[in-house]
Amino acid sequence: MKKKFDWLLVLDIVAGVGMVVATGLVFFYAPMEATMGNVQRVFYFHVANAWVGMLAFTLAMISGIIYLRNKRPVWDIVGLASVEVGMVFMLIAIVTGSIWARPIWNTWWTWDPRLTTTTIMELVFASYLLLRQGIEEPERRARFGAVYAIIGFLSVPLTFFSIRIFRTIHPVVVGANEAGAQGAFDMTPKMGLTFAVSLIAFTILFAALTWHRIRLGKRAAAVEEQKMRLAQ
Amino acid sequence: MEGPAETTVYMIAGYAVIFGVLFLYITSLWVRHVNLSRDEATLRDLERDDQS
Numbered sequence: 001m002k003k004k005f006d007w008l009l010v011l012d013i014v015a016g017v018g019m020v021v022a023t024g025l026v027f028f029y030a031p032m033e034a035t036m037g038n039v040q041r042v043f044y045f046h047v048a049n050a051w052v053g054m055l056a057f058t059l060a061m062i063s064g065i066i067y068l069r070n071k072r073p074v075w076d077i078v079g080l081a082s083v084e085v086g087m088v089f090m091l092i093a094i095v096t097g098s099i100w101a102r103p104i105w106n107t108w109w110t111w112d113p114r115l116t117t118t119t120i121m122e123l124v125f126a127s128y129l130l131l132r133q134g135i136e137e138p139e140r141r142a143r144f145g146a147v148y149a150i151i152g153f154l155s156v157p158l159t160f161f162s163i164r165i166f167r168t169i170h171p172v173v174v175g176a177n178e179a180g181a182q183g184a185f186d187m188t189p190k191m192g193l194t195f196a197v198s199l200i201a202f203t204i205l206f207a208a209l210t211w212h213r214i215r216l217g218k219r220a221a222a223v224e225e226q227k228m229r230l231a232q
Numbered sequence: 233m234e235g236p237a238e239t240t241v242y243m244i245a246g247y248a249v250i251f252g253v254l255f256l257y258i259t260s261l262w263v264r265h266v267n268l269s270r271d272e273a274t275l276r277d278l279e280r281d282d283q284s
Contacts, residue, residue, distance in 0.1 A: 036239060037237040037239040038239050038240040039240075042247070045246075045250050046246070088257045092249060092253050096250060099246045099249065102242060103239045212261050216268070219265075220264075230275065230278055230279065
């Protein structure tokens, strides 16, 4: 029997190569920032993780809308996978941000608008995972997940625009910084290239991990169905 | 002239978190796949016993 070509394996390899290239650029190509020193190198992956986290929550919202329209269980699996993977990336973004803040802001944490909205967003989607577990009936669970992901998505633009709407000390990557922003820096061409490659590498990694999580979800659903059949 | 701040230890901590969390998540995906394979095998056995 001819074996089916595994596109996911190709994506895994591309994601792996992308991560190696991005890591190489961060440590051996991007110059050291003149004031902050080496901790500025955390910026490349910190922002990439935050970007991918928001992308994942956006995908969860889109999956929710599609599920409510066509009621196909696969979109519930896609939504769940996106939230789970998004939470991992967003957690990394929060923790690395805190580590960067210690030498730059002289504190591990402050209730700045960006940090606060990011934490709220992470908690909103953590609740998505917890509350889903409390619903036994698959169709009700999927409907709840879809509606929750759509409503929970409101926290994404709030987080994204928080540094542009409110007074903040968090630096802005694209656009003008607030007067009180601490830790902002001018990106050189080498830094810009490293940043762009990091964004692309993490986006590919996100696609690969989400695809794996969707596969896992489909298999788990099939096992669940088989268990029900055997129990009858 | 003052040079850049000595913040290497924070950079190492940051990248340890990034790769550590990613490693843990990938491991959790792999463990769940393995557990599912075991469940599938058990269910296949049960189904075979049911039919015979």
